[in-house]
Amino acid sequence: MKLNDDDTSGLSLIKVGNIYKLTTKPIHYNRYQVLKQQPLIRLSQAALETLAIIAYNHPVTKPQIEDIRGVNCDSIIFKLKSLNLITEIGRSELPGKPILYDLTDEFMDHFNIESLTQ
Numbered sequence: 001m002k003l004n005d006d007d008t009s010g011l012s013l014i015k016v017g018n019i020y021k022l023t024t025k026p027i028h029y030n031r032y033q034v035l036k037q038q039p040l041i042r043l044s045q046a047a048l049e050t051l052a053i054i055a056y057n058h059p060v061t062k063p064q065i066e067d068i069r070g071v072n073c074d075s076i077i078f079k080l081k082s083l084n085l086i087t088e089i090g091r092s093e094l095p096g097k098p099i100l101y102d103l104t105d106e107f108m109d110h111f112n113i114e115s116l117t118q
Contacts, residue, residue: 017115050076059089061098
């Protein structure tokens with residue numbers, strides 16, 4: 001690709017799973033890190049367990065998560081949604097039509113995961 005071969009460009013086009021991402025070239029990593037300055041996301045053990053359940057069973061409903069964990073997950077689901085690590089993707093056909101949750105692209109980027117089949 002021309003963009004990747006252009007030494008005057010700081011950008012690179014890479015394929016991650018089934019999608020393409022426009023990224024900065026690794027050679028410029030240190031320069032861009034200063035600009036990035038993302039706040040550190042600290043996740044509780046309960047939040048990590050919930051993410052693991054969603055990753056393993058996706059898509060999954062809150063009642064299914066609560067059945068696996070054995071505790072109420074309202075606050076954890078709210079926090080993970082506010083951090084944009086999970087998203088609502090529709091409703092289940094189960095009685096009451098509970099919301100289905102799945103992981104976001106931001107989750108995949110944050111944990112450096114290309115595919116959930118890894």
